[in-house]
Amino acid sequence: MNAANYLYISALLFTIGAVGVVVRRNAIVVFMCIELMLNAANLSFVTFSRINGDLDGQVMAFFTMVVAACEVVVGLAIIVTIYRSRRSASVDDASLLKR
């Protein structure tokens, strides 16, 4: 097996996450799909770190994890705030600016 196979799986997971963001309407599921995309990128970082033989990729993945954690905290707080005012966590319901 070639180490590049991890990159293929990373690409697949990223694509699945992107489809999820477009297709799903529950804001929490959309958010989880964004997390999936970040994780796929992390897998690429780790694999390239191994291919290149230095630890820079792993440090990058570490930073991505921290940023993802921040993003989850703020994003979920926003979802809760939206849910509190509209009683729904569907992304289609937050369409006040459209009208």
Place this chain on the structure above:
Amino acid sequence: MQLALEVGKTAQPEAFMFWILGPMAVVAALGMLLVKKAVHSAILMAFVMVVLAIFYIAQDAVFLGIVQVVVYTGAVMMLFLFILMLVGVDSSDSLTETIAGLRPIAITAAVGFGGLMVSLLGRATLGRQAIGLSAANADGNVQGIANELFSTYVFPFEVVSALLITAAMGAMVLAHHQRTTVRPTQRQLSINRFRGESLGSAAGLPGPGVYARHNAVDVPALLPDGTPAPTSVNASLEARGDMLDYKSFDLSEVNTQIEEEK
């Protein structure tokens, strides 16, 4: 750590692990899109994250593997499930599409994008052999990352700490609920209780289940005359429709006559 034995080529046990766990991860990720309930999505997501942690460890990124388990499957997924609990566990998506033709377009674009990525990866060459991490991890993976983090990347590291603090502040600001009315004092509450339209609640409300046949929180208390007091059940339980029908607990309706033994 001698997991990445050869350059480019991986050891046989790793290939075995990859071909079992890799398809499982992809199937779980696909399932995340297809299942209806958000909780099931979250559990599938946790599975994908654990598989990724195993991949990290198999690729000599031991520290990141552990961090992945602790931060993602531990903290982040817990946060997701917590918010799901707040928003309502059975808030399932209706899977009908609201924008006409969105789903075929999305799937076509995804197949195109995925195909592009995969074929790109298949054609790309590094121009040299892959190296492997045994040299970089010679002093240990954690020590190696610490060396990088506190020398080359010390400024981004500090910036990230500022980001974390800002995120915590942001979450607090978003979660903060501004009071629009003045909070009533104990004195005011007491006056309201006795000067209100009835003295029925002057002695305070009974807790749920008092004198009733069950002492569960969703059973209204019975007043001394045997009539149920629906106000004794938490209003949010009532709003969710989780309160038991109190008609069956009304003592004036229940036949209290003891049958004579024969």
